[in-house]
Amino acid sequence: xxxxxxxxxxxxxxxxxxxxxxxxxxxxxxxxxxxxxxxxxxxxxxxxxxxxxxxxxxxxxxxxxxxxxxxxxxxxxxxxxxxxxxxxxxxxxxxxxxxxxxxxxxxxxxxxxxxxxxxxxxxxxxxxxxxxxxxxxxxxxxxxxxxxxxxxxxxxxxxxxxxxxxxxxxxxxxxxxxxxxxxxxxxxxxxxxxxxxxxxxxxxxxxxxxxxxxxxxxxxxxxxxxxxxxxxxxxxxxxxxxxxxxxxxxxxxxxxxxxxxxxxxxxxxxxxxxxxxxxxxxxxxxxxxxxxxxxxxxxxxxxxxxxxxxxxxxxxxxxxxxxxxxxxxxxxxxxxxxxxxxxxxxxxxxxxxxxxxxxxxxxxxxxxxxxxxxxxxxxxxxxxxxxxxxxxxxxxxxxxxxxxxxxxxxxxxxxxxxxxxxxxxxxxxxxxxxxxxxxx
Amino acid sequence: xxxxxxxxxxxxxxxxxxxxxxxxxxxxxxxxxxxxxxxxxxxxxxxxxxxxxxxxxxxxxxxxxxxxxxxxxxxxxxxxxxxxxxxxxxxxxxxxxxxxxxxxxxxxxxxxxxxxxxxxxxxxxxxxxxxxxxxxxxxxxxxxxxxxxxxxxxxxxxxxxxxxxxxxxxxxxxxxxxxxxxxxxxxxxxxxxxxxxxxxxxxxxxxxxxxxxxxxxxxxxxxxxxxxxxxxxxxxxxxxxxxxxxxxxxxxxxxxxxxxxxxxxxxxxxxxxxxxxxxxxxxxxxxxxxxxxxxxxxxxxxxxxxxxxxxxxxxxxxxxxxxxxxxxxxxxxxxxxxxxxxxxxxxxxxxxxxxxxxxxxxxxxxxxxxxxxxxxxxxxxxxxxxxxxxxxxxxxxxxxxxxxxxxxxxxxxxxxxxxxxxxxxxxxxxxxxxxxxxxx
Numbered sequence: 003x004x005x006x007x008x009x010x011x012x013x014x015x016x017x018x019x020x021x022x023x024x025x026x027x028x029x030x031x032x033x034x035x036x037x038x039x040x041x042x043x044x045x046x047x048x049x050x051x052x053x054x055x056x057x058x059x060x061x062x063x064x065x066x067x068x069x070x071x072x073x074x075x076x077x078x079x080x081x082x083x084x085x086x087x088x089x090x091x092x093x094x095x096x097x098x099x100x101x102x103x104x105x106x107x108x109x110x111x112x113x114x115x116x117x118x119x120x121x122x123x124x125x126x127x128x129x130x131x132x133x134x135x136x137x138x139x140x141x142x143x144x145x146x147x148x149x150x151x152x153x154x155x156x157x158x159x160x161x162x163x164x165x166x167x168x169x170x171x172x173x174x175x176x177x178x179x180x181x182x183x184x185x186x187x188x189x190x191x192x193x194x195x196x197x198x199x200x201x202x203x204x205x206x207x208x209x210x211x212x213x214x215x216x217x218x219x220x221x222x223x224x225x226x227x228x229x230x231x232x233x234x235x236x237x238x239x240x241x242x243x244x245x246x247x248x249x250x251x252x253x254x255x256x257x258x259x260x261x262x263x264x265x266x267x268x269x270x271x272x273x274x275x276x277x278x279x280x281x282x283x284x285x286x287x288x289x290x291x292x293x294x295x296x297x298x299x300x301x302x303x304x305x306x307x308x309x310x311x312x313x314x315x316x317x318x319x320x321x322x323x324x325x326x327x328x329x330x331x332x333x334x335x336x337x338x339x340x341x342x343x344x345x346x347x348x349x350x351x352x353x354x355x356x357x358x359x360x361x362x363x364x365x366x367x368x369x370x371x372x373x374x375x376x377x378x379x380x381x382x383x384x385x386x387x388x389x390x391x392x393x394x395x396x397x398x399x400x401x402x403x404x405x406x407x408x409x410x411x412x413x414x415x416x417x418x419x420x421x422x423x424x425x426x427x428x429x430x431x432x433x434x435x436x437x438x439x440x441x442x
Numbered sequence: 443x444x445x446x447x448x449x450x451x452x453x454x455x456x457x458x459x460x461x462x463x464x465x466x467x468x469x470x471x472x473x474x475x476x477x478x479x480x481x482x483x484x485x486x487x488x489x490x491x492x493x494x495x496x497x498x499x500x501x502x503x504x505x506x507x508x509x510x511x512x513x514x515x516x517x518x519x520x521x522x523x524x525x526x527x528x529x530x531x532x533x534x535x536x537x538x539x540x541x542x543x544x545x546x547x548x549x550x551x552x553x554x555x556x557x558x559x560x561x562x563x564x565x566x567x568x569x570x571x572x573x574x575x576x577x578x579x580x581x582x583x584x585x586x587x588x589x590x591x592x593x594x595x596x597x598x599x600x601x602x603x604x605x606x607x608x609x610x611x612x613x614x615x616x617x618x619x620x621x622x623x624x625x626x627x628x629x630x631x632x633x634x635x636x637x638x639x640x641x642x643x644x645x646x647x648x649x650x651x652x653x654x655x656x657x658x659x660x661x662x663x664x665x666x667x668x669x670x671x672x673x674x675x676x677x678x679x680x681x682x683x684x685x686x687x688x689x690x691x692x693x694x695x696x697x698x699x700x701x702x703x704x705x706x707x708x709x710x711x712x713x714x715x716x717x718x719x720x721x722x723x724x725x726x727x728x729x730x731x732x733x734x735x736x737x738x739x740x741x742x743x744x745x746x747x748x749x750x751x752x753x754x755x756x757x758x759x760x761x762x763x764x765x766x767x768x769x770x771x772x773x774x775x776x777x778x779x780x781x782x783x784x785x786x787x788x789x790x791x792x793x794x795x796x797x798x799x800x801x802x803x804x805x806x807x808x809x810x811x812x813x814x815x816x817x818x819x820x821x822x823x824x825x826x827x828x829x830x831x832x833x834x835x836x837x838x839x840x841x842x843x844x845x846x847x848x849x850x851x852x853x854x855x856x857x858x859x860x861x862x863x864x865x866x867x868x869x870x871x872x873x874x875x876x877x878x879x880x881x882x
Contacts, residue, residue, distance in 0.1 A: 042592050043865040059499030064865035066588075068636040078638040081592035098596055099589065099868075138867045148506075149539065152482050152521035156538055196508040198518040407862070422847065425483045425504035427578045428539070 009034045009076075010347055013094050013106050015084045015281070016114035017044050017067045019329050020317025020336035024112050025077050027340025031347050035076055036106055037067060038096055040083035041137070044070050046399055048329055049408075050134055051177060054143040055184035056192070056421040062407050064137055080104070084281055087111065089288045089310065110312050110343050113285060113299070114336060117318045117327065120277035120296065127248040131272040134177055143271060145426040147185065150269045151193060154200045167205040168267035170253055172245050173274030174211035175219070176366040179228060181271060182209045183369040186235040191419035207236065208265060210243040210255055212274070217366055217374065219326060220381075224374040227383045231368050245274075276327060278319055289313060294321040303356030305339050314339045322357070329398070330362050365391045370416050449474045449516075450787055453534050453546050455524045455721070456554035457484050457507040459769050460757025460776035464552050465517050467780025471787050475516055476546055477507060478536055480523035481577070484510050486839055488769055489848070490574055491617060494583040495624035496632070496861040502847050504577055520544070524721055527551065529728045529750065550752050550783050553725060553739070554776060557758045557767065560717035560736065567688040571712040574617055583711060585866040587625065590709045591633060594640045601706075607645040608707035610693055612685050613714030614651035615659070616806040619668060621711060622649045623809040626675040631859035647676065648705060650683040650695055652714070657806055657814065659766060660821075664814040667823045671808050685714070716767060718759055729753060734761040743796030745779050754779045762797070769838070770802055805831045810856050 010033045014021045017039035025037055043064040052058045068079040082096035082104060094106045119133025132142050147169075154166035169185050171178045189205035196202070209216065209232065215225040216232065216239065229239060242258040252266040278297030286293050291307045292300040298321035299307065305320060307313045316339050317332035325331050338357045345354065363377030365387070373391035375382040382390055392412070399405045415421060450473045454461045457479035465477050483504040492498045508519040522536035522544060534546045559573025572582050587609075594606035609625050611618045629645035636642070649656065649672065655665040656672065656679065669679060682698040692706040718737030726733050731747045732740040738761035739747065745760060747753045756779050757772035765771050778797045785794065803817030805827070813831035815822040822830055832852070839845045855861060 041868065042588065056501070059501060059863060060865040060867075061496070061499060061861075061863035066636070066864050069860075069864070072636045078595075080596045081589070082596060098593065100593065102598075104596060104598065136868075137865060141867060148482065149521070153538065153540065155518075156520045156522060156544060158542075158544065196506070196512045404862075420509075421501075422844075423499060423501035424506050424509070425500040425577060427500075427581060428481065428576075 012110045013108035014112045019332035021114035023336030024340040031344040051180040054140040056424040114317045117276040120275040131270040170267040174216035177273040210240045452550045453548035454552045459772035461554035463776030464780040471784040491620040494580040496864040557716040560715040571710040610707040614656035617713040650680045
């Protein structure tokens with residue numbers, strides 16, 4: 003190990019769960035951490051659908067990174083997007099929102115840049131079928147959802163009205179299932195008796211999925227129960243459906259038998275897959291690292307890149323033992339890697355143990371009082387599942403006030419079915435996978 | 443009076459205070475009300491600066507019009523922007539968000555379309571100096587405020603850093619004063635100890651005003667006290683200053699002596715004046731009504747347009763006896779006009795009394811524990827003013843939950859100085875006076 007006169011410089015790319023937990027694990031180490039993210043906030047991604055559906059505000063699920071880390075005096079947060087890594091000179095190049103470039107030298111690099119929505123080679127779908135990965139996406143979806151009912155109310159012919167009252171969701175993982183449940187609740191409860199021309203409760207919600215079941219990752223038992231709950235809510239399930247086209251008035255899908263169906267729906271939302279951002283390709287070329295089919299970077303058992311012990315990849319962007327893209331994996335891998343650097347700085351020479359993911363279970367919310375939770379071999383659903391969901395999400399929300407605020411909001415929402423955050427802006431829509439345009 | 447077999451049709455343009463109070467006053471009348479607004483929500487405009495400065499969420503100051511009016515079974519809300527009035531055929535033409543046009547026949551028309559920010563013939567200023575009239579504006583300003591500190595933190599030279607830490611506000615009416623106080627509080631309290639390179643407390647806030655004092659409408663005593671409070675907060679006051687140019691790095695202003703000063707400030711906000719929207723010109727040409735200098739429409743003592751007893755103009759857009767553009771005037775004129783139509787429908791033939799504004803006072807918030815309130819000849823400031831401010835705003839916020847939520851949020855903000863709604867999106871900026879682009 004070298005001796006450093008200046009503290010060892012750790013650069014973390016990404017302030018999601020992985021990056022945040024890495025920074026936290028380095029709190030008491032004599033290192034200088036720079037945390038770079040193109041957003042200034044840490045987003046509690048598992049509740050993003052509640053922001054999109056008008057239950058929670060942006061501030062309830064997103065907190066400034068520098069507020070979360072204010073007592074971590076060795077961490078500096080920078081609002082910039084990493085664009086390139088120079089592995090020989092150990093430099094990260096990043097672009098600030100005004101387009102200016104900055105360079106950040108590192109001794110250790112932690113890449114926690116996450117993944118983005120994938121359209122499986124059909125990026126042109128994005129314009130009419132936004133994904134849901136960022137706060138911008140959630141507000142875009144909120145606008146589309148509530149505006150669709152407004153458009154139906156003022157529609158002048160019955161066919162157009164029905165199109166505005168049809169919502170097609172592509173992808174039946176947790177996010178798709180959660181959104182489907184939310185839209186049926188909005189239609190059936192939140193908007194009840196607030197329209198004069200349309201009957202919002204008649205809105206159709208279609209959930210399309212290429213695989214054979216909803217929530218496949220939860221195993222057949224919970225998948226079956228979730229499907230039953232969704233059907234009970236009035237969600238129409240289309241399994242084994244591959245989307246072949248999306249436009250502003252709907253989509254076309256091919257079923258297992260090769261039949262093409264047209265679905266007229268003015269609102270199409272996409273949660274079907276993820277892919278690595280361009281930075282992953284840059285990093286793979288620079289280090290010789292392999293990428294999996296989604297572009298994620300294959301890592302060693304200690305989460306470093308082969309041949310580059312100074313570069314670690316954590317969270318959704320790492321590819322290791324087919325671990326799922328869950329918040330819990332991101333937290334644990336981030337914390338592991340922060341600890342590994344701390345131990346190295348402390349001069350521990352013992353080879354670190356390989357990363358092991360401790361499966362604490364996973365949960366998906368379906369509707370008021372209904373959720374599915376899987377903990378090891380234990381399957382919980384219905385009201386019990388929902389209570390477990392509530393406990394997990396309260397426990398993990400960042401910040402005391404967020405927890406209290408969310409809990410109070412949920413009490414009101416679950417008791418009354420009304421939603422506080424229905425106001426939407428009129429800002430133009432944009433393709434959600436595009437980087438934000440530089441300001442000015 | 444004619445007999446109508448179908449109920450008398452009342453079209454209200456605008457869902458601000460004036461339009462909302464007109465609709466409410468018609469609740470028990472056998473009329474069919476159509477309320478048209480280009481936003482789906484009623485905005486509690488007096489608290490917009492608190493949304494811009496990260497205290498309140500959108501949902502706390504904006505509620506769906508149809509939710510507010512859900513028990514008004516004779517009111518239909520439509521999301522559209524009125525573009526033209528055909529006074530002969532008694533038709534309003536309006537554009538839906540997707541660009542489609544709809545026509546709405548009326549027997550009575552209530553124009554409550556409000557005013558927008560005025561740049562006094564320099565609309566090119568808008569790009570770099572957003573106004574604050576809509577929810578979009580507030581979120582744009584929130585993004586600019588918090589991003590400025592982020593940019594300062596990552597700035598690579600001292601001059602650029604100082605530019606990002608300089609905020610210039612044009613216009614020292616209530617909104618300008620409130621924003622100035624908010625920015626100093628954000629800099630001095632909210633962001634304390636959250637940056638590693640900059641000292642946010644050193645941010646400069648300049649308040650420029652063409653007149654000779656801040657809050658001129660509150661009279662000399664309160665104006666003097668407000669100026670003292672602002673100076674105590676560190677706000678630099680530049681009275682008698684006319685802005686002659688704005689660009690992305692600052693502005694130029696001319697003082698009374700004709701001297702031109704350049705102010706380098708990467709954030710410029712504009713609250714200096716208002717003007718009528720294009721609809722006012724359309725209406726004036728169609729009816730022969732006169733407009734005042736800001737384009738507001740001159741009305742008769744009963745708030746109708748001369749020669750057009752079926753058309754009434756209320757709220758900020760009406761020009762009558764130099765009444766100020768206050769929420770209270772809008773509420774009272776809206777309610778007056780709704781009652782006048784109700785009385786006419788009920789067959790009362792007595793000439794209605796002219797509209798009289800009952801001045802309940804006005805208030806401006808300066809900082810935590812400091813506000814100025816004017817009620818008739820009574821001037822209240824300091825902590826007493828602030829308590830009066832608190833009471834007034836709680837009393838008038840629409841909806842029980844908004845009130846409770848705002849009160850709880852304020853308790854936390856006033857006790858701790860922290861703000862919950864600091865998360866901002868990365869959406870591109872836009873000129874705030876532009877109409878929203880048509881959505882698909």
